Amino acid sequence: MPDIIQLLPDHVANQIAAGEVVQRPASVVKELLENAIDADATAIKLIVKDAGKTLIQVIDDGKGMSATDARLSFERHATSKIRSAEDLFGLHTKGFRGEALASIAAIAHVELKTKLETEELGTQIEIEGSDVKAQDVVVTPKGTSIAVKHLFFNIPARRNFLKSNNVELRHIIDEFQRVALAHPDIVFTMHHNDSETFNLPKSNYRQRVVNIFGSKTNEKLVPVEEETEVLKISGFVGKPEFARKTKTEQFFFVNNRFIKSPYLNHAIKSAFEGLIKEGSHPSYFLNLTVDPKTIDINIHPTKTEIKFDDEHTLYAILRASVKHSLGQFNIAPVLDFNRDNNLDTPYSYKEKTASNPTVEVDRAFNPFQNDHKPSEKRAVTSTSYRKSPTTDWESLYVGLESKANQKVQSFSEVQLESEPEQEALFNHNKDAQGLQSTYQFQNKYIISTIKSGMLIINQNRAHQRILYEGLLKHTTIKEAISQQLLFPLQLQFSSTDIALLNQLKEDLEHTGFVFAKFEDEQIEITGVPVNVPESEVSIILEQLISDVEQEVPDSNFSATDLLAKSLSKSLAVKAGQSLTFEEQEHMVNSLFACKEPSVSPTNKATFITMTVDDFDKKFI
Numbered sequence: 001m002p003d004i005i006q007l008l009p010d011h012v013a014n015q016i017a018a019g020e021v022v023q024r025p026a027s028v029v030k031e032l033l034e035n036a037i038d039a040d041a042t043a044i045k046l047i048v049k050d051a052g053k054t055l056i057q058v059i060d061d062g063k064g065m066s067a068t069d070a071r072l073s074f075e076r077h078a079t080s081k082i083r084s085a086e087d088l089f090g091l092h093t094k095g096f097r098g099e100a101l102a103s104i105a106a107i108a109h110v111e112l113k114t115k116l117e118t119e120e121l122g123t124q125i126e127i128e129g130s131d132v133k134a135q136d137v138v139v140t141p142k143g144t145s146i147a148v149k150h151l152f153f154n155i156p157a158r159r160n161f162l163k164s165n166n167v168e169l170r171h172i173i174d175e176f177q178r179v180a181l182a183h184p185d186i187v188f189t190m191h192h193n194d195s196e197t198f199n200l201p202k203s204n205y206r207q208r209v210v211n212i213f214g215s216k217t218n219e220k221l222v223p224v225e226e227e228t229e230v231l232k233i234s235g236f237v238g239k240p241e242f243a244r245k246t247k248t249e250q251f252f253f254v255n256n257r258f259i260k261s262p263y264l265n266h267a268i269k270s271a272f273e274g275l276i277k278e279g280s281h282p283s284y285f286l287n288l289t290v291d292p293k294t295i296d297i298n299i300h301p302t303k304t305e306i307k308f309d310d311e312h313t314l315y316a317i318l319r320a321s322v323k324h325s326l327g328q329f330n331i332a333p334v335l336d337f338n339r340d341n342n343l344d345t346p347y348s349y350k351e352k353t354a355s356n357p358t359v360e361v362d363r364a365f366n367p368f369q370n371d372h373k374p375s376e377k378r379a380v381t382s383t384s385y386r387k388s389p390t391t392d393w394e395s396l397y398v399g400l401e402s403k404a405n406q407k408v409q410s411f412s413e414v415q416l417e418s419e420p421e422q423e424a425l426f427n428h429n430k431d432a433q434g435l436q437s438t439y440q441f442q443n444k445y446i447i448s449t450i451k452s453g454m455l456i457i458n459q460n461r462a463h464q465r466i467l468y469e470g471l472l473k474h475t476t477i478k479e480a481i482s483q484q485l486l487f488p489l490q491l492q493f494s495s496t497d498i499a500l501l502n503q504l505k506e507d508l509e510h511t512g513f514v515f516a517k518f519e520d521e522q523i524e525i526t527g528v529p530v531n532v533p534e535s536e537v538s539i540i541l542e543q544l545i546s547d548v549e550q551e552v553p554d555s556n557f558s559a560t561d562l563l564a565k566s567l568s569k570s571l572a573v574k575a576g577q578s579l580t581f582e583e584q585e586h587m588v589n590s591l592f593a594c595k596e597p598s599v600s601p602t603n604k605a606t607f608i609t610m611t612v613d614d615f616d617k618k619f620i
């Protein structure tokens with residue numbers, strides 16, 4: 001048998017290697033920006049067209065390349081950054097594999113222009129799919145410009161695999177922000193389709209964070225500084241009350257390189273324990289500096305995961321420093337000029353002397369007096385007011401309709417959300433004929449009888465379904481009812497969040513939102529859908545942003561559908577909410593008036609049935 005193994009031609013090998021390094025336009029952005037930083041640029045410009053599908057160009061004012069280097073830079077394993085394997089453990093540059101340019105040139109049209117400071121003229125090279133098409137001498141400023149066009153032109157499968165422009169642009173912005181955050185001393189600008197997306201002047205770290213995430217961010221930041229033998233930490237965490245539904249504001253940089261580390265993320269999360277709600281994520285922008293010898297960056301093609309020699313120690317130091325900072329911030333405002341004025345004593349209170357707290361006792365109160373009516377004050381403020389279990393049990397047997405209904409109502413008026421409640425076995429209600437038609441069980445399920453047995457409805461999912469169909473109807477027939485706000489509501493978001501909301505603006509309007517302004521970092525709302533409480537608007541929009549981000553929608557995603565799902569999730573009654581009889585009945589009727597009553601918008605069962613047979617079997 002003849003020998004059959006052959007070495008792959010270079011351009012094929014490059015194409016294969018490219019698959020690892022270049023997954024999408026954002027990967028190209030990352031590699032080019034990192035090269036510019038390694039070239040000691042002081043200003044870097046990123047130009048993107050059609051979310052990188054048509055053009056990605058990075059222009060820097062760095063040291064540039066000689067004609068020979070320019071040609072060599074496109075060869076695989078051609079790098080100026082390391083010479084030997086030992087160098088891998090003392091890295092001070094972003095790149096070191098010498099793979100990026102070769103990979104990019106294998107799957108795109110690339111035009112490079114570069115000039116050394118000391119030279120009069122520069123070099124221009126054009127490459128298409130690893131083929132050098134032209135090399136010329138050009139007049140060009142000091143530094144390097146690399147334009148990447150028609151990405152994946154020779155791999156249609158990869159091109160088709162790309163997501164919608166919105167999604168790809170989101171990834172590009174993510175990479176841009178990561179690099180820009182790690183280097184506040186470099187000027188960065190970004191243009192997309194001829195409009196300027198970011199313009200970040202040279203600044204300190206705090207200003208860089210604020211320039212990227214919006215001016216409102218400033219008041220959210222708590223500084224974290226720590227220096228030990230093995231680790232130096234500097235940066236910020238977000239105050240607990242600003243914790244977000246999304247994980248978009250979580251950044252670790254190790255020696256100025258953005259990295260992902262679930263383990264270290266956990267350290268931060270545990271430092272925030274007890275300070276933020278379940279399901280919320282703390283913001284952090286933390287720079288860790290360690291000895292390059294103690295980390296291995298060469299474990300992942302995109303270099304975003306690294307291996308630490310002593311992860312456990314880093315975890316402990318990180319957790320302790322963040323806790324310490326949060327503690328300081330809680331007890332006394334941090335002594336810096338950016339401190340939060342809100343923490344100061346209001347001026348009008350400064351001169352006032354504190355009065356001693358007094359305890360007020362209702363001396364007339366007799367807990368054993370049966371017909372005792374709680375005084376108005378107690379009814380509102382007391383946390384010890386309980387629905388009397390005795391009366392409840394009585395009513396379970398006696399079934400005095402009017403009394404029962406009355407009680408449910410008056411109780412719901414004084415009920416506090418956090419108040420533990422002594423529930424009767426069932427919250428039971430009567431229909432007009434005095435027959436029991438629905439029960440609420442555990443403040444979670446509505447139980448209703450049907451001819452063939454029993455229906456157990458999950459109140460949260462059922463309500464989601466009802467709201468979802470209602471929202472879809474309103475958005476499609478465009479006739480939502482809006483409630484005018486007395487005072488316009490101003491909400492701050494980062495410019496990327498605003499861009500995201502902008503895509504959904506029309507749909508939001510169809511649900512009843514009225515926007516007076518839609519600016520760079522702020523929106524002004526003058527009307528909201530009827531069922532949306534004003535106090536929740538901000539949470540609802542945040543949830544929406546988070547849902548859109550997490551969905552990573554593909555090109556055929558429907559903004560309307562996503563919006564309806566997200567809003568119905570935010571607005572639906574939750575488990576734990578007690579419902580009046582009328583509410584229960586309304587819920588059941590509305591659910592069965594839906595087109596698809598049996599599943600929630602996310603395809604989970606809204607109810608189950610238990611037939612008489614099912615019961616009979618249990619009693620055999």
Ligand code: ADP
Nearest residue numbers: 035039073079080095096097098099100101144
């Ligand atoms: P790596 O960054 O891993 O060395 P690349 O393929 O990204 O590999 O780049 C190859 C080489 O080309 C780099 O080592 C560097 O010498 C040179 N180079 C790339 N981009 C630039 C740039 N913007 N300015 C100056 N030199 C560059």
Ligand code: MG
Nearest residue numbers: 031035095100
């Ligand atoms: Mg590189």
